Amino acid sequence: MHIEQNILDKVNEWLTPTFDNQTQEDIKEMMTTSPKDLEESFFKNLEFGTGGMRGIMGVGTNRINKYTLGKNTQGLSNYMIKSFPGEQLKVAIAYDCRHNSNTLAKVVADVFSANGIHVYLFSDMRPTPELSFALKYLNCHAGIVLTASHNPPEYNGYKVYWQDGGQLVPPQDGEIIEVIEALNYSEIKFEANENLIEYIDIAIDEAFAKSTVENASFNTPAAAKENLKIVYTSLHGTSIKAIPGVLAKAGYTDVNIVPEQEVPNGDFPTVKSPNPEEPEALSMAIALSDKIGGDIVIGTDPDSDRLGVAVRDTDGKMILLNGNQTMVIMTAFLLEQWKRAGKIDGKQFIGSTIVSTPMMLELASGYNVECKVGLTGFKWIAKFIKDFPELTFIGGGEESFGFMVGDAVRDKDAVGACLLVCEIAAQAKAAGSTLYKELLNLYVDFGFYKEHLISLTKKGISGMQEINQMMIDLRENPMSEINGQRVVCIEDYENSTSKNMFTQEIESISIPKSNVLIYYLEDGSKICARPSGTEPKIKFYFSVNSPLNAVENAKEIELELDTKIKNIIAEMQLN
Numbered sequence: 395m396h397i398e399q400n401i402l403d404k405v406n407e408w409l410t411p412t413f414d415n416q417t418q419e420d421i422k423e424m425m426t427t428s429p430k431d432l433e434e435s436f437f438k439n440l441e442f443g444t445g446g447m448r449g450i451m452g453v454g455t456n457r458i459n460k461y462t463l464g465k466n467t468q469g470l471s472n473y474m475i476k477s478f479p480g481e482q483l484k485v486a487i488a489y490d491c492r493h494n495s496n497t498l499a500k501v502v503a504d505v506f507s508a509n510g511i512h513v514y515l516f517s518d519m520r521p522t523p524e525l526s527f528a529l530k531y532l533n534c535h536a537g538i539v540l541t542a543s544h545n546p547p548e549y550n551g552y553k554v555y556w557q558d559g560g561q562l563v564p565p566q567d568g569e570i571i572e573v574i575e576a577l578n579y580s581e582i583k584f585e586a587n588e589n590l591i592e593y594i595d596i597a598i599d600e601a602f603a604k605s606t607v608e609n610a611s612f613n614t615p616a617a618a619k620e621n622l623k624i625v626y627t628s629l630h631g632t633s634i635k636a637i638p639g640v641l642a643k644a645g646y647t648d649v650n651i652v653p654e655q656e657v658p659n660g661d662f663p664t665v666k667s668p669n670p671e672e673p674e675a676l677s678m679a680i681a682l683s684d685k686i687g688g689d690i691v692i693g694t695d696p697d698s699d700r701l702g703v704a705v706r707d708t709d710g711k712m713i714l715l716n717g718n719q720t721m722v723i724m725t726a727f728l729l730e731q732w733k734r735a736g737k738i739d740g741k742q743f744i745g746s747t748i749v750s751t752p753m754m755l756e757l758a759s760g761y762n763v764e765c766k767v768g769l770t771g772f773k774w775i776a777k778f779i780k781d782f783p784e785l786t787f788i789g790g791g792e793e794s795f796g797f798m799v800g801d802a803v804r805d806k807d808a809v810g811a812c813l814l815v816c817e818i819a820a821q822a823k824a825a826g827s828t829l830y831k832e833l834l835n836l837y838v839d840f841g842f843y844k845e846h847l848i849s850l851t852k853k854g855i856s857g858m859q860e861i862n863q864m865m866i867d868l869r870e871n872p873m874s875e876i877n878g879q880r881v882v883c884i885e886d887y888e889n890s891t892s893k894n895m896f897t898q899e900i901e902s903i904s905i906p907k908s909n910v911l912i913y914y915l916e917d918g919s920k921i922c923a924r925p926s927g928t929e930p931k932i933k934f935y936f937s938v939n940s941p942l943n944a945v946e947n948a949k950e951i952e953l954e955l956d957t958k959i960k961n962i963i964a965e966m967q968l969n
Contacts, residue, residue: 443927446553464582469574471509483511488525489540490697491658504586521698523807541697544669559804560776610813618824625688627652630659633698670702700795701808718751721791729761745775745790753843776804842942844955879915
């Protein structure tokens with residue numbers, strides 16, 4: 395097959411003595427046996443997306459390996475040295491259960507230390523939110539997590555955090571990327587200064603657990619905690635290092651761990667995808683819950699920043715809540731707790747994202763707090779906390795099963811969210827209610843909002859081109875009517891415009907640029923199209939709503955909303 399010259403130039407660079415013999419041998423093998431794989435491995439450089447940098451492990455510029463991560467770390471070191479002249483720089487590094495995470499974490503630690511930077515390296519895998527906490531707790535300048543979140547087993551990744559404990563955001567991420575791209579691989583300092591690498595573990599674990607219990611506990615009686623039957627699965631991930639201990643410390647005694655998924659394993663052998671967004675991922679936990687009469691099922695992804703929650707519906711059947719529903723339940727509970735404590739005075743805010751449920755705006759209005767809405771990714775919610783120090787952050791989330799309680803952790807945190815949702819469930823059960831009934835009560839108060847996500851996987855170069863064309867078509871040939879409802883407004887975050895489709899008036903959007911399109915329909919429905927920043931996917935988010943006058947009518951209204959979503963999907967030819 396024909397391979398472009400710019401790709402061959404990169405390949406030839408990787409066949410020089412700058413790269414180890416094994417890397418060169420692997421490339422030569424691909425050249426003869428898998429030219430298509432060679433092209434995929436070198437056709438671009440790995441990019442920072444919504445959740446840092448993720449990619450398939452292997453050789454090449456478009457793969458996760460010691461050289462691509464070493465180059466990132468060398469560039470970040472150079473940037474830090476320039477940004478903090480005269481200071482003893484400190485970084486914290488954590489890693490998850492994925493293959494090679496521990497060795498890649500050591501490579502990253504080696505490069506930092508070779509540049510005179512003091513490294514706090516976790517001695518074993520730890521949840522991502524604990525890294526965010528540790529960074530602030532140890533007064534570090536930056537932090538790194540080696541993780542690919544819920545991606546398939548062949549992936550790994552590299553997430554960068556700054557002094558506030560949040561992930562990098564513009565313009566700083568762009569400045570750092572410029573420094574990285576200007577580097578040659580030969581400039582990477584791989585020779586560690588072991589005197590600058592300090593291993594951390596139990597002391598940070600205890601501080602993190604203490605902070606979590608303080609932030610996510612809300613005066614739940616001991617008897618109510620003991621009466622809640624919890625089924626929990628770590629899906630072979632890192633949350634097993636934190637969540638059982640935190641729940642025990644908080645007073646929850648009836649915690650039933652799915653034994654087949656308890657041991658960390660980067661192959662994730664019992665699931666197709668270690669993603670709690672997927673109902674199938676929690677099937678073993680739900681089966682255990684049905685067997686023992688559980689009240690609530692909680693599952694977390696490999697690095698423990700997302701959580702999936704399943705509860706019993708009005709018929710007693712276990713159902714998986716979507717991320718919007720768990721976010722609404724937790725946010726409403728926090729707001730009610732703050733209100734009862736007399737702590738709401740108009741100087742508080744909650745956080746959400748442009749692809750999440752509009753019901754968050756209704757909650758904010760109902761409790762006289764502001765709802766700040768940013769782009770997809772928790773780095774934007776963390777940025778709000780930093781940008782508005784005069785306001786107090788209560789909590790916030792996004793539809794992709796992430797939530798953050800307070801600001802001790804500046805990223806989505808399944809550990810704190812797990813405790814919070816148990817608090818809500820325990821208090822509901824003690825009051826003769828359930829978590830699901832509490833959700834239905836919120837629908838009566840604020841409107842029944844129903845969301846749905848379609849995620850289309852398009853791999854490789856051709857997949858990337860197909861995704862790009864889909865976005866071009868939606869931009870240049872916009873639909874004027876969907877499911878009998880006129881399109882009233884189209885927001886284009888790449889062009890920073892909001893266009894009224896009736897008057898053709900265009901207003902500017904102040905949120906940073908991103909390749910996202912949102913269609914708003916006459917009846918309040920919302921359709922969002924967004925290529926993933928970390929996976930070869932394009933995602934379509936649907937939100938529809940209707941008033942609900944009584945809990946007893948919820949099934950009927952939900953059926954109507956489900957039908958509306960199906961009709962929209964069919965008309966957009968996405969099924």
